[in-house]
Amino acid sequence: MKQETISIYIVEDDAVYSAVLGHFLSLNPDFKVKKFFTAKEFLAALPDKPDIVTLDYTLPDSNGDQLLAKVKEVSPATKVIIISGQEDIKIAIDLFKKGANDYIVKDADTQERLWLSINQLRENIALKKEVANLQQEVQSKYNFQNAIIGNSYPLKSVFALMEKAASTNITVSITGETGTGKDLVAKAIHFNSDKRKAPFVPVNVAAIPRELLESELFGHEKGAFTGAISRRIGKFEEANNGTLFLDEIGEMDISMQAKLLRVLQEQEITRVGSNELLKINVRIIVATHRNLMDQVKKGKFREDLFYRLLGLPIHLPPLRERGSDIILIAKHFIDKFCTENNLGKKSLDIAAKKKLMLYSFPGNIRELKSVVELASVMSEGEEINETHIQLNSNMNNEINSVTETLTLKQFTSQLIQHYLDTNEYDVLKVAEILDVGKSTIYRMVNNNELKLQRNTDNK
Template identity: 60%
Template sequence: MHNIPFKIFILDDDVWYSELLEYHLSLNPDYALKKFHSAKECLAQLHERPNVLTLDYSLPDKNGAEVLKKIKEQSPDTQVVVISGQEDVATAVDLLKKGAYDYIVKDEDTPERLWNTVNKIRENVSLREEIDQLKEEIGQKYDFGKVIIGNSDAIKRVFSMMNKASKTNITVSITGETGTGKELVAKAIHYNGPKKKSPYVAVNVAAIPRELIESELFGHEKGAFTGAVSRRLGKFEEANKGTIFLDEIGELDINLQAKLLRVLQEKEITRVGGNTIVPVDARIIVATHKNLIEEVKKGNFREDLYYRLLGLPVHLPPLRERGSDILVIAKHFMAAFAKENGLGKKSFSPQAQEKLLSYSYPGNVRELKALVELAVVLADDEIIHEHDINFTASQPEKDFFSKERTLKEYTTEIVQRFLDKYDHNVLYVADKLDIGKSTIYRMIQNNELISK
């Protein structure tokens, strides 16, 4: 059902023919139709923004090409269906290139063809409306106050920076420890910004093997390398006119940093194995848990790329620095989980609240969520007590060495624990444990480790 009438203008100097088209289209009661017999009269009413306009190519006061141009200038979303008495292929192609939706030759089948064409346009308009509505709902979902919960001064500063970032297309760099919610902030900035109805494409740089990252970002042509059986668009092309979020940008290989810098400067890419220059226009949001200034000093990150990406910096404080926000967030997770599982209302005892505030949360908000959900399950009644909060559930067991194992078994368990703790970020874990990332990839391939 559509509450807003679907507007159709019929522009034809032949009174009888325009009435024929009007009668045929009026069989659909949802269509609101208006007839015009001159271009001047029709163009004066374009402020009504019709969904469809049928255009007689041979008008006494203007030719069809001129009228089409003015329609597209004044009402670019109006779909124009040209109806002509001449079957001129060259003219039809030219009009289609200039923005006409369809070109129909006048004959006995014209009303039926027009009926089918208008129905297709109606379906497309309905689909766009549904997509816009979904995007609006997503925007509401990523309302700043719903993305990051809290009232601390540290979070208020984050809200302020997010608000500034969402008003323009400035590049945004988000920093913070693992588990602080960097991608949620990136989504919130996008869906509250000027590009909210355009694509949002996220790329976890650390999760893509070094040999595949260039193809993933910039695409490749058929035959560019073994296994490239067809052309593939990269993430930058997918994000064109929208936003690309490059998570863990600090892990990008130094050799690829120069190519990324060129893309940002020139706003164009070249697919792997190709020569065609493809223009791209995407907003850039990056995130990292690393101190990029330190990485620049170490020679791991290009200084020119660093300043290109810095833009508007948003730093997410760790949970241990957010004071009473810990309780606010914990109560939010508790209520959401209890409602989702039909467990009734719950509350924390004073001792449980003190225990929650005493912990450092190395896994930040992500760890707090897991702890609270477990506490809700363990609670015997509507009160969550101190003993229901189990910090050791997310920490290494005290009796790690109580069972004798081989060095390989110990190594496997340690790597697995770090992968689980740091969201299966292979490069970050390799850096933390000071082992080669190829070692971890090999262990995953050999099914010694479980990875996402």
């Protein structure tokens, strides 16, 4: 752990003793020491919130009791060590009750005791500072714009829904193809909600064998089944007062669905092998790559549970519908990968960008990440060109072959045509996605460079 600077105020009216303490504490270069001779001077500087205060109990213009109360009022996090010329158990106990962290008597080993005391408090302070830093880091990491990169039109509506989700406790159901970042959205909602300080507990329903899912979710008592050698709390209990994220909810076994429904309705759980009902307060976020309504129609998903879980639906658009976001995300992954692997700074050249923009990314962001990471490894210099971009899929991708002979004009019309084909010929939407004027598209349609219906010749 990095040693942080600790600010220490010495409040002591005896100049000799103050000089001794001040010198002694300054021996540690991490301690920033300030001396105060009167309560008045000290109170004027207290709003700067020092980490530690050593308070002489007897001061001409106040006493330790009053000053301690003042410190707790103005700067509750400040640790207070009372230094007293007299050993008085009653006073000491009283001061501890009022929040003093230590009580040291001025005698032969005051310095040693003070040193020990400060070092103990310092660990505590360092941990608290670290926790605060981490919380801030998590907060900024899951800030919506940092968690999910992009500024395309479809994504803006996702951000708007996420903000609504974060400001309430409504159940959220996230849908989207595999690799679109459903788990990131769930985390970002949690860390921007008022439950951010409570746990975020993710469970991938598809990854847990069906016979173990019940005990995984609700916990079990010792001996509830073969192998239950001790009591274990389940994910619902773990997530109490926080958020439980049930990923791949569409894969849940139908009998388990009934149990989940009951828990959501009653807001209480029973551990496997127990009769005791436990009240829980958990925000639920579910995600699936399936169309749950279809699953309901096929009888694979309970309709009542479907409506219970639907809550605020958020659909994540596939990458191919997010236009220039592809390049933004590619840049992000390239920068991150190159920094982590000391590859220097690399960037995509025009042809490489084109190649990425024209590909359909069936594996979405996860696929884009692996494609650009491989490209970063393959490229020798600072530039990543199209030969470095190795697309692994030959899935139906109408214009994924960029031939050398295309002119810029031909390329542009192919690109726009591709987006028109995949967006139900919605000119306004395509103009928004590709950031071109809608009049440009209409002009190209008039010039027969684009078609507003499926053209089987356009290959």
